[in-house]
Amino acid sequence: MSKESSRIGWNREAMAKRAALDIPDGAYVNLGIGIPEMVAQYVPEGREVIYHTENGLLGMGPPPAAGEEDPELINAGKKMVTALPGASYFHHADSFAMIRGQHIDLCVLGAMQVSERGDLANWSTGASDAIPAVGGAMDLVAGVRTVVVITQHCTNAGEPKLVDACSYPLTGKAVVSRIYTDLAVIDLTPAGFQVVELAPGVSFDYLRQRTGGKLLPRP
Numbered sequence: 001m002s003k004e005s006s007r008i009g010w011n012r013e014a015m016a017k018r019a020a021l022d023i024p025d026g027a028y029v030n031l032g033i034g035i036p037e038m039v040a041q042y043v044p045e046g047r048e049v050i051y052h053t054e055n056g057l058l059g060m061g062p063p064p065a066a067g068e069e070d071p072e073l074i075n076a077g078k079k080m081v082t083a084l085p086g087a088s089y090f091h092h093a094d095s096f097a098m099i100r101g102q103h104i105d106l107c108v109l110g111a112m113q114v115s116e117r118g119d120l121a122n123w124s125t126g127a128s129d130a131i132p133a134v135g136g137a138m139d140l141v142a143g144v145r146t147v148v149v150i151t152q153h154c155t156n157a158g159e160p161k162l163v164d165a166c167s168y169p170l171t172g173k174a175v176v177s178r179i180y181t182d183l184a185v186i187d188l189t190p191a192g193f194q195v196v197e198l199a200p201g202v203s204f205d206y207l208r209q210r211t212g213g214k215l216l217p218r219p
Helices: 012-021 035-042 092-100 137-143 204-209
Strands: 028-031 050-053 057-061 082-089 106-109 113-115 146-150 176-180 184-189 192-198
Touching: 012 035, 012 146, 012 176, 028 035, 035 106, 035 146, 050 092, 092 137, 106 137, 192 204
Parallel strands: 028 050, 028 106, 106 146, 146 176
Antiparallel strands: 050 057, 057 082, 176 184, 184 192
16 A cells, blocks of 8 residues: 555645645644644745744744754754744743734645545554553644645555544544645535545555545536
8 A cells, every 4th residue: 555655645744735825824723743844845926824833933034054053042843943023932831822812824734634524644653552641632623723634645554644533632623624635635514524635646546545534526
């Protein structure tokens, strides 16, 4: 499964670039850890997107060029970033007040599972050695106006991440509006997963075989 998937569809960079295309001009955006962090590199030309990170920075830029790293300038995932002109720094509590007060327009998160109802599981598999708490993702899905997900369509073992019902502990119920995977862009609708766009080389039947919930073709 994983070898076959690696020959078609989008790579991680293309997934991040595709998600960036859908972010509206002037939006305040929070990026999760992993592939979502890469979205900051692909702001379309002529569009202003203001990136927020919950450790206290508004106006986050892309990763620094080699030799220009500042180890004290990091995002919530402890990756070094840059600050754009006009950026501001603030207390961690103020950053979460922005999130909880619904001042962030959109967040891009990773996922372990997304159900066809938009339930999100992205912090634990429920194993005994799992991390002890959900962390900031809980605040993001509760306070941010629009939540989208970037994730590989299947696990390394070939199991679907898009499922009829999540079996892992939930981060939030009915919170996800769109999913970007290596195989497709998919919206969450009352009728199930709705295909918006198929990645290069991916057919609807190929996608359906790798999706655990109800999958609807492009309208």
